[in-house]
Amino acid sequence: MRQSQLFTKTRREAPSDETSKNAQLLIRAGFINKEMAGVYSLLPLGFKVVNNIKKIVSEEMERIGSEEIIMSTLQNKETWKKTDRWSDEKVDVWFKSELKNGNDVGFGWSHEEPITEMMKSFIASYNDLPRYVHQFQNKLRNEVRAKSGIIRCREFLMKDMYAFCATDEDNMDFYKKSTNAYMNVFKRIGLGDITFITSASGGFFTDKFSHEFQTICETGEDIIYINKEKKVAVNKEIYNKETVEKMGMVLEDFGEKKAAEVGNIFNFGTGKCEQMGLYFSDKDGVKKPVHLSSYGIGITRLLGVLVEVFADDKGIVWPEFVAPFKLHLIEILSGKPEVKEKAEKIYKKMGEANVLYDDRDARAGEKFADADLIGIPYQVIVSEKNLLEGKLELKNRKTGEIKMIKEDELQDLC
Amino acid sequence: MRQSQLFTKTRREAPSDETSKNAQLLIRAGFINKEMAGVYSLLPLGFKVVNNIKKIVSEEMERIGSEEIIMSTLQNKETWKKTDRWSDEKVDVWFKSELKNGNDVGFGWSHEEPITEMMKSFIASYNDLPRYVHQFQNKLRNEVRAKSGIIRCREFLMKDMYAFCATDEDNMDFYKKSTNAYMNVFKRIGLGDITFITSASGGFFTDKFSHEFQTICETGEDIIYINKEKKVAVNKEIYNKETVEKMGMVLEDFGEKKAAEVGNIFNFGTGKCEQMGLYFSDKDGVKKPVHLSSYGIGITRLLGVLVEVFADDKGIVWPEFVAPFKLHLIEILSGKPEVKEKAEKIYKKMGEANVLYDDRDARAGEKFADADLIGIPYQVIVSEKNLLEGKLELKNRKTGEIKMIKEDELQDLC
Structure with a gap:
């Protein structure tokens, strides 16, 4: 895409009421727009990163057999009353209105309740199990305090x-x-090394237990205790001698870290389906409640965590597979038409979808600063000087390393 | 996809409170689920059709230079007060709640107001214009009566x-x-011949005028007057001698039809941007209000219109480019393993994404009835009898035509 056509512009300052690093940088670089506290829109660059994350998550969910659907935002009171979760005393984040x-x-x-309710139309016998479904949903939660930018x-x-499974064994x-699949997701988006599966308490609405996926992150809201060697962790709530001993370890094996929850998985056992009335007939015709487990990943939250984890003092640094573009092609203005011609040629050859082409009528310094702020993994600089040498300048955004390459070598980056 | 793995099942009956043909068929065939009156979820087959429509719309919008974003569902009162559209007296479909x-x-x-507000961060000079943005948004409207299935x-x-344009000329x-681009969309999804661009009144919030795209449809909510020869139409509200004479025609050139509005386009002139405070400096440094026009297509509504227009007494009939799958592969159970082997071979060769493979342990009659209800354009029947003849049976869902083909000929359908 031509940067001259991108409607967003970088800004020197984020809104004064925005205190989190992730939202400040994402706003300044033009990835998101703040609508009100805790509510952001996705602008073209942010939309692309979110789509890249969604694509990776979709592939991993489909690989384990899940089918994609999309439930409604509007919720039926009767459905939620069955589990007593319509009540504002039980669930304190409801937005409600009136028809x-x-x-x-x-x-x-x-969406556990409406999905379970919907499944009552399709699950009747053991032949109809197991069933796995997923969606990418815009969740609305009336949080008391929205903080941490797009992380909460x-x-x-x-x-x-x-x-939805017939037995505890299938469910497990x-x-x-x-x-x-979750660990694959976090690996592919670049957070594999610092994301830990963490034992957590079930909360009042689970039968048995839950796990979180926590990414080590200085601005995270959680405290976790990590055993790096075994790649496991325990949430602060349940971190004690008894818990870690059950896991076959001792307290000394763990170190304290701040972390952001990027995913969570719950086992509801048969509790939720009993409340909702989702039963099936087993092979002997005996009526049994369905086992349910649920699996969440915060997609837009990941955008914020990636910024918090990888950004440096110059701006955002995107991992390769989620970056809005592979290459940032920077044309350094000069009197010579050859520079523009070369940049245009590279742009067309590498493909509009792969390249953000800074064709703007702007100074080199402004272009470099904007490129560092936006954080595309590789910057390719086309200047009069480089052309004289018959080479291009390639800068690795993450390491800052600059090397001179031949045009052909660009192919390896896309 | 294997039909045995699809979690939805066809149903003989739609919910008793569902009176519209489109929702009845879409529910019975497993494309949508009714959450409450006027609220439906998209199940895997419906999700696929909607994605196919979205893809076509995306391509046409990007071709004319629009950038994709996604605004928030939660709306800021202050933004809407600027145009006096926060008021329930002015806009009677608001859902509101409290933080x-x-x-x-x-x-x-x-989303005219929040998008215009957001653009104030990015538009300052004539150099920043024109700008085109689009989104696929889940709109929420507190309609008094939700009727016509997923059409309203x-x-x-x-x-x-x-x-967003600098001049009236650019805007026009x-x-x-x-x-x-809109006519391309309707052509590509199969509604080109029966969709008309229709002059309509502006309503209180437009400066000048608006047009609708109306698809002829017996269950449509609108009455339009069509000049078939010139492919233009006039909405009932403004259909009179004066209007048609302004268009260079006479009343006798028009015929009355029922229609469903599938798209609409508004010219706001500079009115909206003046209210919102979106100005730019022209080449002479003079401050001027930005021209705004807006363009809508009802994506899920199209799902309903396609069903209303093409369904027959056996079920849904999808046009080729929006169908959830290209082929419905139907294996007729027999004692011979060759039948299953052949069906499996075809399934793998044609690709999981192209084929819904009815591998269920069910009778031929049930499979045929389900295939007709689901409405995939081509049905390929693999049976013992067909194999003996070295051929496959191909049924065209729309025409009902059946012919015997060689396996190689299937390639032409995907």
Whole structure:
């Protein structure tokens, strides 16, 4: 894409009420727009990064057999009353309003209940199990305080997946498969080394237990205790002698870290389906409740975590597979038409989808600063000087390393 | 995809409170799930059709230079007060709620105001114009009566595009380009022949005029007057001698038809930007208000219109480029393993993404009835009898025509 056509511009300053690093940089670089506290829109560059993350997550969810759907935002009170989660005392993040006929309506902050209700139309016998479904949903939560930029929002994109199984064994089988799929996701988006599967308490709404995926991050809201060697961690809430001993370790094996929760998985056992009335007939015709587990990844939250983890003092640094473009092609203005011609040629050859081409009528210094702020992994500089040498300048945004390359070598980067 | 793995099943009956043909068929065939009156979720087959429509719309919008973004659902009262459209007297479809701090919050039923507000960060001079942006947004509207199935919903997916231009001329230029892009969309999804661009009144919020795209459809909510020869139409509201004479025609040139509005385009002139405070400096440094036009297509509504227009007494009939799959491969169970082997071979060769493979343990009659209800354009029947003849049976869902083909000929269909 031509940068002259991108409607966003970089800014020197983020809004004064924005204190988090992730939102400050994402706003300054033109990835997001702040609508109000805890509510952000995705601008073209942010939209691209989110799509790249979604694509990776989709592939991993489909690989383990999940089907994609999209549930509604508007929520039916009757459905949620079945588990007593309509109540504002039980769930304190509901947004609610009224239909024109005076009936209450809610706005989806989670979707276990409507998905389980919907499944009652499709699950009747053991032949209909297991079933796995997922969606990318815009969740709305009436948080008291929206802080940490796009890491904790009132509106955010979440991938939520639900597994409906006949037995505890099948459920646990899928739980393990999903855990692996989740670790693949975090590896592919560049957070594999610093993301840990963390034991956590189940909370009041789970039968048994839950796990979180926590990414080590200085601005994270959670405290976790990590055993680096074994790549496991424990959430602060349940970190004690008893817990770690159950895991076959001792307290000394763990170190304290700040972390951001990027995913979570719950096992509801049969509790949720019993409340909702989702039963199946087993091979002997016996009616049994379905086992349910649920699996979340905070998609827009990941955008914020990636910024927090990788940004440096010059701006954002995107890992390769989520970056909005592979290359940032920077044309250094000069009197010579050859420079523009070369830049145009490279732009066309490498493909509009791969390249953000800074064709703007701007000074070199401004272009370099903007490129560093936006954070595309490789910057290719086309200048009169470089052309005289028959080479191009390639800068690695992350390491800052600059080398002279031949045009042909660019192919390896896309 | 293997039909045995699809979690949805066809149903004999739609919910008793569902009176529209489109929702009845879409529910019975497993494309959508009814959450409450006027609110539907998209199940895997429906999700695929919507994605196919979105892809076509995206391509046409990008071709005319629009950039994709996604605005928030949560709406800031202050932004909407600038045009007096926060008021329930002025806009009677708002859903509203309260933040924890007592501040009002709205839920997006349209996005002209927040997009114009956001653009104030990026448009300052004539150099920054024109700018075109679009999004696929889940709109929420508190309709008094939700009827016509997914044609008029309380929650629906809409593509909305906004053009910000320096002059009326540029604005009208893009208006024409968009009109062509819209007609391309309707052509590509199979509605070209029966969709008309229709003059309509501006309504209180437009400066000048608007056009609708109306698809002839017996269950449509609108009445339009069509000149088939010239491929133009006039909305009932403004159909009179004066209007048609302004168009250089007479009343006798027009015939009355029922139609469903599938798209609309508005010219706001400079009115909206003056209200919102979006100005730019022209070449002489003079401050001028930006011209705005907006462009909508009802994406999930199209799903309903396609069903209304093409369905027959056996079920849905999808046009080729929006169908959830290209082929419905139907294996007729027999004692011979060769039948399953052949079906499996075809499934793998044609690709999982192209084929819905009915590998279920079910009778031929049930499989045929389900295939007709689901409405994939071509049905390929693999049976013992066909194999003996060295051929496959190919049924065209729309025409009902059946012919015997060689396996190689299948390639032409994908």
